[in-house]
Every structure is written in structure tokens, then in C-alpha cells.
Amino acid sequence: MIAVLLLAGALDIVPAPVALAWAIGAAGLVAGVLLIRAALAIHRAERVFAACRGAGFVGLGALATGVTGLVPWLLPEHRVTGLTVGLAVIAFCQVVGTSLLPGAARGWVVRLRRAYDGVGLGVSLGFAIYLVPAAADRPDVVPALLVTAGGVAIVTVMVLRARPRPYASLWCGAGSVVSLLSLTGLVLQPSGPLAMLAGLGVVTGLAASAAGGARRDLPPPVLEPRHPDQYLASYPLLALPAAVGVIAAIWHLLTVRDFGTEAILFGLLMVSVLVVRELLVVRDIRRYAGRLRVAEAHFRSLVAGATDLTLVLDESLVVRWQSPAAARLFGLRDEEVLGREFRELIHPEDTPDAEAVIGAVLAGEPEGGPPVLLSARLRDGARLWRETESTISDQRSVPEVAALVVHVRDVGERRHLERTLHKLSFLDQLTGLANRRALMRDLLAMRRRAGQRGTLLVIDLHGLAEINDSRGREIGDAVLIEVARRLRSLVGDGDMAARLGGDEFAVLTGESAVPAYALATRIVTALGEPYALPGATLDLHTNVGLAELAAATDSDEVLRYADLARQRARQLGRDRVEWYDPDVEIQLHRRMGLEQQLLGAADRGELDLVFQPVAALADGRPAGVEALLRWRHPELGTIMPAEILQIAAAIGITAALDEWVLDEACRTLAAWGGDDVWLSVNVGPRELLTARFPERVATVLRDRGLAPERLIIEVAETWIAEDVPAIVAALTGLRNLGVRAALDDFGAGQTSLSHLRRLPVDMLKLSPSLVGSTSVVEVVVSLGRRLGLDIVAKGLETAGQSEAAMRAGCRFGQGFALGRPGPAERVEAYLESHRA
Template sequence: MSLVPPPRRSVPVPEAAAVLAVLLLVAAGLVGLLTAGRAAMVTVALVAVALLHTLLTAAETRRYAERLARQEARFRALVSGGHDLILLLDEGLRVRWQSPAATRLFGLTDADVLGRPFADLLHPRDRSRAGAVFAAVRAGRPPGLLAARLRDGRGDWRETESTVSDLRDVPEVAAVVLHVRDVGEWRRLERRVHHLAVTDRLTGLANRRELRRALTVRRAEPGEPATLLVLDLHGLSEINDGSGQAVGDRVLVEVADRLRAAAGPDDLVAGLAGDEFAVIAEAGSVPAYGLADRLLTTLTEPYRLPGGPVRLEVSIGLADTTAGSADDVLRQADLARRRASQLGRNRVEWYDAFLEEQLVRRLDLERELAGAVTRGELDLVYQPVHGLVDRQPAGTEALLRWRSPLLGTVLPAELIPVAADLGLLDEVGQWVLDRACGQLAAWSATSPLLWMAVNVTPAELTAPDFVTRVAATLARHRVAADRLVVEVNEDGLDTDLPTVVARLAGLRSLGVRTALDDFHAGRASLRRLRELPLDLVKVDPRAVGGSEPEQPLIGVVANLGRRLGLEIVVEELESAGQVDRAYRAGCRYGQGFALSRPATAERVEAFLEEHPSPGALT
């Protein structure tokens, strides 16, 4: 407990004077009571009370005024140091008052602002939006947010956000109150972040995200439909591998520049991923195709690099932007682009429903083919090759079939291109060679002179170890080399003709027979017969002619074959008339449905037992 007595509370001077006056009046009243009586005393008391009330009321008013002045000073200190400009607007939305921070934040003086309509301070394009916000707030809705450009004291437009509140019913305020904040720096940062989010950093083009947004917006807009172009560059990976990533990036930047230059002013050019780009062409199908053709021309022009000029190949797919969602349109254009790539590149393809069916089928094939050999899904059927003199089987051709549980039976025309793209040709080709040689060995007891033909692609034939693998397979199955015929298709031989010649010569050195399949009897094909080391030529059925040909080519081919020491096999004979014409032209062998159909090993074996092979290929 404190031993120091509490200080006495001092009585303010006005209150002390009032109390003293009252005491004097009371004393005078008592004296009057004694001398004048009770009525005089009451009068004196009333006068004293009135005087005391007046004195106390005046004191309270002074104290309230002093407290109000302190609060106003505190408010001014707060708003003058704040980050917001506060404006009070009257009924006509004129500025009645602005906070002291106006000069510091916006360079605005009272002379610049007070008495002026608030709309005069705003950018003309923002005034209608401001009017809508004021109308909504004054109609009783919650405080609104107004984004508008405000002219500062230097005449510059500043991006601001204002909270608008209607306090006209509050007597102390009686105004529409705005809290105005400069958001210019935030907006610039926001735009920068947005730019980074929707832009490819290397090329400065829009990215996939922005492309999808633009497709969604474009689809919702009325008017002429736009067209999406998806482009794929071929050859960029080789530039990266040979010259480095920096050089590859330079090429991508130049590609972006060429795309911008060729596209229209309203077109959106985007980079999708690495060597893929896209353009939303604000045009219908015909102008869009014209743009695609121009892009194909400009993008395949040489690129000047430190090591010398290089060229790229381009595949372009087009789709209508009204075809569905952004993802649907992208998928369709990409399917068309893939089709253009499969058909040989440097071309433009439109999307259509049939194209999608084909490509979906292709995707299914790619998915299922991997592992088909391991799962035991590959199979061979055999089609005999007949001697046209005695109509007896002289040889047979192994034909590949893929028995897919999901896709059904897949023929080589579909299977081989997919295997090539997936890098499975060697695996599939070795399986065929091994199975065919095994079957040939099994038939040796009943048909010791029967020969077996297997088909290989130019890519398989030119593999460095192809001849070695053939020799090992023959040795493993103990099959004489001259009973094997390796057929190579004429298409694609020009890609690496010297290597093809070397591999065919290597096979013949083993004793293996070689054949050229699907021979077309054109001028280039006739010249090739002299260049390639061959034993047989399988002639396209068109060389035999139709039902009544005027000048069948088969006679020319047969004569040339005899001069070059080649045997002619006419394939795909469908009618007895074709068989007869091939025989009369001097062809020794024929193959086709008119003679026998492809069949399983068991059925061919039964056929061979009924029709023993008369002799070998000599």
C-alpha cells in the first residue's frame, strides 16, 4: 500500500468561479431570508442555479471543442500520411473535400480539385464505367470498386482503384466517399507476370496456354470462322545435335520472325513446344490454305548458319476453329499435321472425319504393335508360285499377318510402315526370316526343291548386318541358300542405291536368290534391271493388261528378262485370261488367286503333297 497520499485533483478555473458565485448567492439568500422572508430566498436560489448551469454549459462546450480539434488534428495526421486519397463528393458528385495526401500522392491542390465534377478528373473512356458504379452505390448497393485512370497534377494518367461508399445519410459525413489508390505499379507488374505466363520466352510468341484461350474466345464470337494451322519442323534436332542448342535456338527465333512476317495483322502466332508452332488465321478455308502455302514456302527457305545454310522440312495441318472446344480444334489440326508428315512432309493437309479414323487406327497400331512378337501375335501364310507350263508349285512366298486380339488381322501394308516408324523393322523382319526358314526346313522331306521367298524393305536390306543375319538363319535351320529368295520392293531403292547393290551382291555370294518386287516396267525401272544383281523380277499385273489389251507390256519385259538372264514371275494373276497371256508371253512363273490363294502352313503342306514340286529355280 502506497504511503504517499494521492494528489489533490485541481478544479478548473471556470468551474471554481461558478462554485464561488453560487456560494455567494446562497449566502446572500440566507441573509435575505433572515431580513426579507421566504420568497426572496427562493428567488435568489433560482438565480444561483441558472447562473451555475450557464457557467457549466459554457465550460463543457469549450471542452468539446478542444476535444474535437484534437481529433481532427489526429485524423488529418492519419489521412495525410496514408496511401489513399480520400475525396468527399456532394449530391452533384462534385469534389467537396480532399485529404491532405492529395498533393503528395497525386500532385493535386485544392484549387485543382475542389468544386469540380469528379468525372472531369477521369479519362474520357472511363467516365461511363464510373457513372455506373456511382449509380449502383447511390441506389443502395454495397460499396463498389471503380478502376479508372485519373489525371494527376502533372497531367499524366494514373491507373487507380477507388472504393466508393454512400455516406450521405451519416450526418457527420453527408457525402459520397472515395478512397482512391494508385495501382499503376501493381498493374505493370501484373501485366508483366501475365506476359510471362502467356508468352514463349525464346521467341516472344504466344504459348499454348494463350492459344487455347484465344481459340475459346474466338469460338464464342460471331462472324466468319477462323482457321487453326499447326506446323511441325523437321530437321531441327539434327541442327541441335550437329551445331549445338544455341544455334538451334537461333533457327527457332528466325522461324518465329518468318511466321510473324507472313501472318496477317489480326492473326495470332504461337509456339507450342520446341519445333511445333500454330497460327490462328482470321480467315475462311481458302485464304487460310493460301497462308499455309506461303508459310510452307517461307519456312523451307535456307537458314543461314555459321556452318553454312540448312533447310528444314515442314508439315502443316489445318482445322476449322468452330469444330469444337479449343482442345478439339488443336487435336484435329494436329491429326492433319501428322497426316501431312506421313505423306512425305512439305505439304498441307486439312482435317476431316475419315482422316481422323485413319489416324486413330494408326495410333492403335502403334500402341499394340510394341510387344506383338513377344506375345506371339505374328503369323505367316504362304502363297505358292506356280510354273506356268505345268501349273505345279515351284516355290512359295511367306506373307506376314498380325493376328491382333484387339485389331483383328493386320496386313503388311499397314503393319510395315508402323514398324518402321517405331524402329521395330529389324525385330519383325528377323522373326519372318526365321519362321520362313524353319517352315522351309519342315517341308524339305516332301518338297526338297521348293524355294521360299521372303519380303524385305530397303531399310532392312541396307542394314550393315543383314547379310550376316541371313547366313546365320540359314545355318541354324540347315537350309540350302539357293532355296531362299529375298524380295525387295522397287519403291524406295533410290534412297541408297549403292548400298542396296552391295547387299544384293552379298546375298548372291551366299547363294541366296534375289528378286525385285512390284516391277512397274517404266523407263526408270527398265534401267534399274541392268544396275541391280537380281535373279527374278516380279512383274506388276498391269503389265499383263486387262481383258483385251492393245499392247501388253509383258512381252517386252519377258524379252528383256531373257536377255539379262532373269526369270519373270507375274504376280496377282486374277483371271484365266491373264494367266494365259503371261504364259504366251514366255513367262515361266505366275502367282495369284487364279492359281492358288494364300493359306496356312498346314493347308499348303497338304497342297504340296498333292502337287509335288517338279524342280528348283534354275
Template sequence: MVSNPRTFWLVLLTAAVALGAAATTGPVLGLYAVLAVVTAGSLAHAGVLIRLALRIHRGRRSFGPCRGAGFLGMGALVTGAGAAAAGVAALTGGTAAPGLIAAGAALTAAPTFLLGLLLLPGAAPTTGARLRRVLDGLGIGISLFACGWMLFPAFAPGGLAVSLTCCVTVSVAVVTGLRAVRHRPAALACSGGAAVSVLGLTGLASVLLDHTGSPWPTGPAFVLAGLALLAGPFLIVTGARRADDRPGQPHAADESGTFAGYPLLVGPAVLGAGVAAYHFLTGGSFDRTTVVLGLCAFGAMAGRELLAARDIRRYAQTLVRREARFRALVSGSTDVAVVLDDDLVVRWQSPAAARQFGLSDQDVLGRPLTDLLHPADATTAAAALQSVLGNPAGRSHVLVQARLRDGFGRWRETESTVSDQRAAPEVGGLVVHVRDVGDRAQLQRTLDEVTWTDDQTGLANRRKFVAAVADARATGACGSVLVLELDRFESVADLHGPTVANAVLIEAARRLRSAAGRDDLPARLTAAAFAVLTDAPLVPAFALATRLATALAEPFHLPGHTVHLTADVGVADLFTAATAEEALRHADVARRRAQQVSRGLPGGRVECYDKGFEAALVRRTEIEQQLPGVVGRGELDLVFQPVTDLTLRQPVGAEALLRWRHPRLGPIPPAEFLPIAEELGLAAEIGAWTLHRACRQLSRWRADGRELWMSVNASARQLADAGWLSMVATAIDTHCVPADAVIVEVSEAALPDDVLAVEQLAGLRALGVRTAIDHFGTGPTALAHLRRLPVDVLKIDQALFNEPAGHRGPATPIVDVVVGLAQRLGIDVIAAGLETESHVDVVRAAGCRLGQGFLLSRPDHAEHVEAYLERHRTRLL
């Protein structure tokens, strides 16, 4: 990235204008214009370099990284000052003074530039590296200058000192740029700029010293010198900007030097010797200058050779130390290193082999490595080694576990790391690092015995059980997984304490061992969950599960306590799942299904896994997650089904039916989500919302002149709630509906015990609310109990009057008895589920006056029911 190209182009444009002015106004003005442009360009770039050095110093708080840019800026400053001084001297009328000033500037700027180059970051990081750069440049520069001096005796533009300094400076600059360890493009740019600047000063001094008359010279040499003085500082600024001042990783050449300098010195030395021989053969003589130059070149080369010899000696010592350290590490390592060829034959082994495994070189070298391994492990190990040989690029490291025969004939458990080092010429094979892991394997087996057993019951834990299931699947034999959980086990600790709970678990584990087969594996999964792995197929496994459920259902007789528990068992086939964990999950799904089916029933239940169970379980889980907050989200709705007078075919009331329309799951029937709502404790909230919405709708209809009553369903848990009666009273008062226009329906199957039922139903009657038993004829309520229950309405189920196809005749005796008894007790009867005219005929023949069903009207929203009511004028019940 060029740091400030505008400065260069501005100076270049000024130079072009100055040269154009010189061509039209005269050589004297041209001289002044060129010197002024050179002065301006050098000083401008010197300012950029000095500011860069100051910025680096402020950022790093150190003079080290900024010295290179600083000295380069001082060199550019000397260049500009020299050009300015030469211009002033020319302006005063001197003839030799401008050239001498330019020569002095060249002699001063050259070492300044070289010092800046050697101090640039990455160019020569150490003092030894800087000395090597200087000696290389001295040898090359003096040799080349001596060749020119011998071939061309007048070869000394600008004087001997200036020319020699220029040649040496350019050589050192080029060597420094080419030998840069880091940031080589930046170092080359700075080196080139310094060399061009020194060449420009040397050319300017030569032109001014050689010119003694007037007018002042403005020839091509003078113009080229001016352009060089313009381009040099620009290149230096560009390179200095690109050099990174941050410290980098040390390079090998920083410490040991660079041995690539030998060809650079050999070439000039051979060239100098050849030119000297030619000069001697052609009759030339060697003056004092030639001799001094030769001695200086020889001294520089000798000094460089001494440094190279010291570097080689130090490098050799470093190699010896590294080799000794490597030998110490290899011989003292507990790992055995073995080198194999492409045929897996051992070509070398480390000295640790004799110490660790008692294997001498005579026992190992020249033999295939697989001959030393256990026959059961040799095939697997050979396949792993061949995989490295066959695909080294994609699989260069593998881990091999095998048993190795040691020098005493014992089998040792080993673990080996294989690395492909065939590309390394020092190795040329596979490197196998072998370590003895026998103690670690024994410790692992001991830990497995401890960590794979449940501390409390002595059964296998979940980790061992899953591993056993995986091993059983790997054998391919048939088998089954049983999962069981003790129901209500949490209440044991709450009622009797943790000591009794622990005793129950221990006794349950004993019963599992006794009931399970000899080859079966019982395990404890969680606090009260157990599992059994059996090799029996599904049908015998089902019989085993039944025995386990029976054994765990027996009372736990403990000192001072007797605990009654049950266990639901799920059974799954071992190979219906893809993994061991999935087989365990299948059995647990079947257990949860058995738990749902057996809820409220005595004893445990056994279920086999079916995919439908899992789908139902997933849907139930989704409903459990979505049900909380259903009232607030507005997803519940009510539909209404009219109750009709069967004689007049006119509606006299309506039943409010709850609906849940989920945006993703779709319509969910109440029979599916209401039991879940009761388990989650949401039944009271949903029931209150249903009652208020039904009373509000009833209030609207009665305000419109429709003398109807409304029935609302309630669960047994709602009736058992102490706040239910007050909530019913609040709903009636809030919506201003007559209490006798509200009927609370309770399913016969959901009725609580007689005492509680009488109290709750009597409380509703005390409020003036009528009560009804829904689906009568499907539950356990006896007809004699109707006399004791405060019930106003009886809804008989379709099962009481649904006759077989083709039946003709009067009502069945059952519906006759139910309707007759209800009329004698003063209880109204509603026939629910009327779907055909024959149903209507049956119930009317039995004396039932009211009915509802799809034949009369389907459940619908309030607006559609209102249209139905408009077509039928209602009467009070």
C-alpha cells in the first residue's frame, strides 16, 4: 500500500514544470529549478519518515522499532539539505563548492541510509545479522569497484571516496533487502530507495565536480541524477509504511545466521581474481589503490568466513544438543517407539522396549509387528495399519488397541498411536508409539464394577443396563426389555420416612431377583423405576412382566409398617428399536400407557409397546403443554344443543357443550382434554369459564323473550371443590338468570361417594339450581339410590333404548322401569342420543316427554341455535 502518493506526484509535476522552464529560460535557471525540486521532494519525504518514526515511538513506547524509519528520514533530510546547499553555493557563483557539497552529502547520507536499513523491523533482527550484511556488502562492493578500477583507470565518478562509498552502499542495501527475514517486499523497497538516493547524490556530485565552467550543466546525466533523487525517498517511504513494527516469531536465521551468503561472495571473488589476472596479463600494473582495495576485499571476505565458521560451529553444537536431548527423551520415555516399513516389518525400536517389555532388538527387528500381537487382535491391528498405508493423506493417525507378547512370554494390554512419517527422509516409515495400559485397564474394570452397580439395591444401574442391552442387540439373539415403576412410592417417604422407603426399595429389588430368570438382568433406572433384560421373546416376556407386577403388588411387611404398592409394567421387543436407548424408551412408553389405563383401578397392569401408544403419548404431552393458559388465549368455545318436547317438537332448553379449537392441533374433544385438565388442576378455571359463558348466553336468550333453561356439565372434582357452590351462585347473580333455569349435569360414572354426592347436590338445590345425572344407565348407580340423591333431572343414555335393527314393538322393559320410577320420584327424564324416529317412538311409548339428539338438532353455535329457536316457539319445562 503506497502511503502518500500525492506527495510524489506533486513533486514529479513540479520537476516537470521546472525542467520545462529550464528548457525555455536557460540552463542556469534549469539548474536552480532541478535542485529546488530535489530539495523539496527529499525534505517532504523526510518529514513523512520522521513523523512515521514518531508515531511508532508513541504507539510502542520504545525507540527500538522506530529507529529504522528515523534514520532513513535523516538520510532523506541530508539528501535534501545537500541539494539545497549545492544550489545556494551555485547561486553565490562558486564553481567547485557545489560539487564538494554534493559529495559531502553523499558521504554523509550513505551510512545514514545503511543504518536505517539495518534497523528496519525484519531486515536484520540481530547485531550478528547486521554485521553479516555489512561484511557481505563490503566484499561485493569493494570487489566490484576494484574490477572497475583495474579495467577503467579513470573509473571514479565524483572522486574515489564518493564512488567507493556509493558502490559499497548499493551492495549492502541490495544484500539487506534480499536477506530480509520478514517483510521482504518492504525491505526491498527501502533498500532500492536508499540505493537510488545514494546513486543520485553520487551522480550529482560527479556532474558538479566535473563541470568547471559556465553555464551550469543541464545534460542527461544531471537530469537522471535529479530523477533518482526524487524517486529514492518515495521508495523509502513506501517500504517503511509497509513494514510491520510489531514483534514477530523469531526466525532460524536470526540466531544461526544465513548460509546462503556464500554464493554472493564467491562470485565477486572469482570475478575480482579473473579481472586481476587479465589486468596482469595485459601488462597492467597494480598501483597502491588497487592493492588497498584488494586487501580490503580480502579482509571483508575473511571476516565473513570467520563469522560463517562460527555460525557453523554453533549450529553443529545446537544439533548435538538437540540430538542428545532427543536421545534422552526417547530412552527415558515410558512409550516404546517402533518404525515399520511398508510391509509392517520392524526396522527400528527405541531403547525403552527392553526396559518396558523386555524385548531386545534380536527379538523384534526384521519381524512383522503382527507376529508380536495376540492372534485375536492381529487382524484388526493389521487392518488399521494398512488403512494408514493405503490412505495417508486422509488418515495419517490411528489408535490401535491390542495385546502384545513381551520378552517373558506374557500378554500385555497395549495402546498404540500410529503416525505416517514416510514422507520424512529421516524416518521413512510408519512410527508406532506403544504404551502399556494394563494397569489402566484393570483399574477401569474395577471402576466398572463399582460404577455399574446401584449402591442402594445392589442391582445394575442404568449405565450397565444400557450397555447390556447394546451387547444383546449386537449378538442378534431375541430378547425383550421390561420397564416398571412403583406407583405412589413418593408418598411412602412422606408418610413413613426415608428409612421405610429405602427398605421398600431393597425388598422390591429382592423380589425382582427372585421373580426374574437366572439369565435375566434386573436393574434400577431411577428412584422408583426398574428394568429387566430378558432373552425371552415378547409372549414369555409378557408372562414374566405379569409375575413381576404380581410380586410387587403383595404388601411390604416392614417392622412397624405395612406398605401397599402396585407396579405398572411396559414390555418392548429388543429389536423394534434402532438403539439400546430407544428400546428402553419403547418399554417406558408401554409402561406409561399401562399407568394411564390402570389409573383408579386396583393392581398393576402390563402393556406391550405399540407405535400407536407413542403417538397417543406424544399427543397427550402436547395437550399437557398447551392446556395451561387456554382460557386466556381465547381458544375455548361453547356450542349448544336444544332439548325438545317430544310431543310438541318444540325446544324447551339447551345443553352447553365445551369445545377446544387449537390453532395447530385442531379441534380437541372434551373427553380428551378435560381429564388432563383435572390432573393439571385446571378443571376449576375451565369450569368457571364454561358456567359464566353459558349463563351469559342464557341471559341474552331470556332477555329476547325465550323462556329456556340451560344445562352445564360438571366433573366430580368440581363438585368436590369447596368453592364450587359459591362460584355457581356468583355466576347466577352476575348474569341475572333465575336459579331454576340452570341445570348442573354430573355424569353417573363420575359421581363421588354417596355422602359427598348428597351434600354437594343438596347444596346446589339449596341455591335453587336444578341437578341432573347424565348418561344414566352406563354407570354403577342403582335405581334404589335415586330416592336418596337430590336429583331433579335424569338423562337416560341411548344404551337403554337402542333396539336391534328390525325390532318392532313397545319400549324395552329397562327404559319402562327407569322412566316409571323417575316419574314416581318426581324426576324429569330426558332421553339423550335420539338419532332415529324409532328411538323417539320407544322413549315416548315409555312415557318420556323430553329428548335431545342429532335427529332433533345437532350442537351448534349460538347464532345458529337462535335461528332454530325462531322456527320453533319454546315452552317452559
């Protein structure tokens, strides 16, 4: 519609003043409404008061523009005065609105400074306009021109000084400038084609203002902080007002050659404004200079107190400057460094690498990358070489520097600490031996250096946990330290002793199989000797597993093989040495399988008892039976007690097995009936020494209806000597119940006669190893009779052995010659036959 009105006015379809007035009025009304609505919406939604005020003032300026456009039509006789007043109102609204838009300026101080800069430019432009000769012919339009010059100057400075220039300020400022200049054109040319063109300019300016100030979907401007250098660099551009005034004055002098009073006063006003602005500039420069002095002082203090030495090198690598920290950190004086080439300070062995690194930096490699790191030894003021790390930064592209900047740091202590930590990372802190990591490192190196030659020994200590529990960790640590000392004394110069952790050690030797086995034997002997410590003498037992390097494909597999051999040695007993071979792994897998299966063997009905008769040697009549445990494994067949008890001890179910054997044996004896035979049951040490064992025995006898004297608890002689007082107390408790006790395998251990006198036992069962020695048996029988003990000769395989045992004085015998172990049914029939 606005364009149609302008076109109609240009074609004289509608009177030009009418078309122009209504077009400007309509454009001002539309733009003003849009801007004021945007201001109210911003105020309600975002509460951004500066933004809403900015859009509101620009909208008021647009409304004022629309009203001013109606003046030539409504008040033709007061056209110039009305337009001048309108221009003043519009300029005020546009200046205030533009300064309040987002991103234009931050803070009132900044807005006032920029407004003042604009005033200076406006006064200069006004002075130039006043001096133009054509202005003397139209004195009535001079106020309008001055108002326009001031408004345009202030708005222009506001927009151009914003950084970054935001969308709203840029468009509103451009629209304001175009509107003001176009309205000024109407003042100068109220009709004709130029008037229509000026009207089109006013409409365009209003559209630009509305487009910039009414949009709310734009992201907020990112206001980057300006450095004072950038801020002060803009001041030479503001010398333009002075240049404009000077040029106008020179032109007036050349053309008119006369200055009136008003011109002189106008010039004085311009000069005053410019002088005040320059004074403000001087104040800013002084403040900035003060900030520079403070920053320089901070920089000097930082450089002087830094832990790095800073050097500046020219392109010839000559040191041109060094930081004050040089004397404090490296003892270097300026006369010792300045003017010398940087390579003269570097150790000769490190110079080639340093020159290569610096050459790459000079060649621009890596281009735009981080500073390059240089490791080299640097000579200090005491002529000593220090380990240093330097970062080289190429600052040749910076005009103020134009050199290479090198930051040197002393890393000697750090390198020493790194070497120490690296060394400690391969040592066991308690014993001083190598640790597992060092062992694997040397094992890998030996495989690479010597091929397949060499042997790894893995050593396991038995009894250390008990020492820690009973004696304390300090005694346990002392034992480990002594173990390490003994290992060092046994290994050769080319061998390595290591502690794998806990009670496990290892020895890596380059010897072949036979010397390695001899070394393992010596280790078992040496570590088995008593450990004389303050307040205690302790014993340890050892197992050793060996694996040749040729038996495995890598280092981890060698260690695994040696550990498997060590586990096999531990299964077979104490103080043993075992080699790894594939059968060892098979046996270990079999053992692990049996350990898992034994836990539920009783519930599955796989456990069984066989009974072996104990007969009187005089007439061969059965006097008792011994219950023997069997495991009827569904796949492996019958497993004997020696292996069963070993597995049970490893998994901690010996007590449960003993209870099962006791209960099952008593149940079987009660089922046989009669009271002419007794039953003997083997009991392990842990079960015997528990406080509830006598109560358990009494409960079983009561439940099965057996007389206590028919039960004999057999105790192996081999572990009696470990804790005689406890054994005596346990057997005494059984005797109080009426249960008899027997010392099994007498002669196989080292039980002394004094212990035998103390033990409350009723029977001695001689070890098969004593049966062949008649004289020894006679001595034992004689001693047993004096102590009131029954003597049972075990392991009687032939009739001759039975006769010899009877002649020696043994009352009872047990062995294949008298009766083989059999199931309960067969032994029951055997007993019935003898009763008949």
C-alpha cells in the first residue's frame, strides 16, 4: 500500500504532497507499532529491560518519523520549523534507542563516552555545514541540517564502535541514518522527483529499523571483551571530526575570506568539544600506561620467580636474552651466556640431537603445532652438566619477539627419582629380592639371549601362615628375610632369586636339568634348617617345582609349568622336588576333580567301610575289627584312605569324614550283635582335639546302644609329639567315658618312652616295620606289659610272621595272614563262623 501511494504520487495520480505524507505516516505507524509490540513482548517474556527500552525508543522514533512526514501536508506554511522539530525528536529517540539495543554498549559510562564521541563528530560536521557558502542562502534550513548532522554522527559512532556489531544495532542504526538524511532532503526539496526519492528513503529507513528492532528470534550477541590495545587503537579514527572542521574552515577562508561572530563561536565550540575529548583520551592512555606498568611488573616477578630458565635466540641460535632466574637456578651470569651460541651450552654428546630438533623448528616443523621438546644436558655456572628438558617455541612471526623462545627446566632430581622408582618397581621391598615383574623381565631376556637353555624353580614354604598367626607378623617377616638371605647364598652369579609374593619364591638359573635339580635339593635342605630368631627357633618345610625353558612356548607358560610342578610336590608331601611333565598336569586335574567330588561323596552313597579282623595269636579267634574307609568312585574305581584323607585335609572336611566313619562303624557293629569283639576307628588330630569330640563319641555310643569299652580310638604316632599335652587331655576325656585308646603305627615315628608313659592309651599297634625285628618287638612287648598295654602286631602277611610275633609276646595280630579287609556282610559271616 505504501509503495502504491508513492507510485501514485510520482505519476501525479494523487497529489504528490498528499501521497508523500500518507506514505511516510503509514510507514512510521506500522514500524512504530511493530517495534513497540516487540518491546512489550520482550519485557513480558525475558525481562531484558535495556533491550525492551531500546526497541521502544526506536519505535517512538518511527512514530515521530511518521508524524513528521505529515507536516509538509498539514502545515505547509510551517514546513521547515515542523520538520526541524521532528528531526530533533527523531534524532533523540533513535540515539537513545540505538544505544540501548542488545550488544550496542555495556553500561551507561560506555554509552555516554560513545555519545560524546558522536557529539564531537556532529559538532564538526555542523561547523562544516554552517561554513558552506550555500548555507548562507538558506539560513532557515541550517538548524535542521545541524540536528541531522548531530543525530547521524552519534548513531554512526554508536553502531560502528560496537564489537561485534550486532544485528539489531546495525539495522536500526542504518535505518535511523537513512530516515534522518531523507527527511533532511524533504527540508531542502519539498516537492518534485527528489522529494519523492527522499520519501522512498524515509520508508526504506523505517523498514530497516523495524527489521532490526522487532525481531526476537535472533540469538543474543556474543560480546567479546576488548583488549585496551584495540580500544585505544580506535581513537585515531576519531580525529576525523577535527579534519572535517579544519577542511571546512580552510574552504571558507579561501572562498568567503571572512568569519563572522557566529562562525567563530561555532568554531570555539567545536574546538572545546575536541579538546575535552582529547583530554579524556589522554586520561585513558595514562590509565592504560599504568596498567602496562603493573602488567610488566607482574611479568618480571613471574619470570624472576619461575622454575624455568627462559632464553631468547635469534635465527643464528645466539642467545640474546636470558631471564633473571638463570643465576638462581643454574648459576649462570649474563656475561657467560649472552652473545654465545646455544649449542655451546649443551653437552657434546647431546649436540647432534639438539641441532636436529632446532633445525626442524627453524624449518617450520611442525607448522602451527605445540612447542617442541628437547632433552639435553646443559652446563651450569659451576661447570657441571645438568639434565634438562627444554621447550622451543617459534615466535619469529610475532613482530615484538621475532626469535626462538626456549624454556629450560632442570629435571635432574625428577630423572633420579624416576630411576629410583624404576629400580624399586623391580624389587621386593621386604626381602630385597627381585619381584615377579623383574622375574618375568629376566625370564623373557634369558629366552631371547640363551634360547631354550635354562630352568625356573618355584619354591613354596609350609608353615609361614602358622608362624604369622602364632608369633606375629614381625617374626614372619624375619623368617622371610632369612629365607631370602639363604637363597642369595645358594644361587650363582648369573642366577636370580625372586619373591613372587607371600610365601612363594623363585630362582631363575641358566643351568640345565641336572644342575638345576641339584640346586633345588640344596634349597630344600638349606631352607629346612631351623630358624634361630630372638625368643624362638622355628622350622619350615619346602616344596620346589622345576620347569625347563624348553618345555614352554613363552615366559608365562614357563612360570605356569613350574607352579604346577610345585603344586604336585605339595600334594605328594613336604620337602619334595618335582619336575614338570604332562603327567603332572594330568595328576593335578585329577586331584582338583576329586576335591570337588569328595564334598558330596557321602550324600551320593559313594563312601564305604571295610573291616579288617584283629585276632588273638594264640588261637586265631577274632578279638576285634578295624574300620577302614573306601571311596567307590563311579569312574576311577576304589580310592584308598591315604589319598582320601590327603584330599580331605586339603579341602578341610577331615572332621566331617571322621564323624561319618565313627557313626557308620558303630551302626555296623551294633547290627552285628554280640559283645565279644571291639571296634577300632582312626581319628585325625583336628577332630580329636576339638572340645566336642568326647560328647560326639558319647552321643554315637548312646544312639547305637554300644558299651563304651567296645570302641577303641586309634591315634597315629606320627603327630603325637607335636602337642603332647593336648593329646593327653583329649585321650583322658575319652577314658573318662570308658572308651579305650590305641597308639597306631608305633615305631614309625619318634615318640619317646617318656611320652609313652604320659599317654593314657590301652593298646599299642606296632608298625609293620618293626615286625621283622624280633628283639625290638620283645623290648616293646616287655615295656607294654609293665605299662599294662595290649600289643597288636600289624602287617602280618605270612604264618611265619604270626608265629614270630606270638613268640615275641604279642597277644594280638592283624594282617592278611589272619584276615583280609572285607565288607560288613563278609566280616559278619566271618565272626559268626568263629562264634559257632
